[in-house]
Amino acid sequence: SQQGEEDPQALSIQEGENATMNCSYKTSINNLQWYRQNSGRGLVHLILIRSNEREKHSGRLRVTLDTSKKSSSLLITASRAADTASYFCATPLRAGANSKLTFGKGITLSVRP
């Protein structure tokens, strides 16, 4: 079963604008991750936020986690054409390290030059 659900399904912005993507999930988690997928390729891990963290930064990426609302957001600042890709949130189904990892359906981001 898919734990995470991203919103919106598709997003189109101008280069230089910020892109905000959201993920909601159903059950308690100990971490949430975001991945990027360029067309026809495998996924690449972007950032992991643990349940005891509220915000995390990595370069132009900012991730927030609200465990009371069971939601996370990914903000890409000053977007570039190269950020055009699909973005997925992922959550483990169990607390331990040996856990299945489930993904949402993804958000398609288009950044216009």
Next chain:
Amino acid sequence: DVKVTQSSRYLVKRTGEKVFLECVQDMDHENMFWYRQDPGLGLRLIYFSYDVKMKEKGDIPEGYSVSREKKERFSLILESASTNQTSMYLCASSWDFKAFFGQGTRLTVV
């Protein structure tokens, strides 16, 4: 850098054939996964392995089996390929919850 290698980028097979998709990782990760990805459905987990010879079914295991005889290699087997198994197949290994993906195999069953 972690490397996860899938044996083929593109594969065309006939209905009824037995198909093997191979995946090898070079980082001694315990966990390995097989997903299929279809438009509008996202990634769906087929099988998960957390150690040699250990496996768990994912959300859509029907029509598939897996083999993990060595830690670095996780094989997905389509027992009798059908046209509804035409898809992109993604293998991953994970450490500390972070997954590392192969480049994907686009399988077409005709």
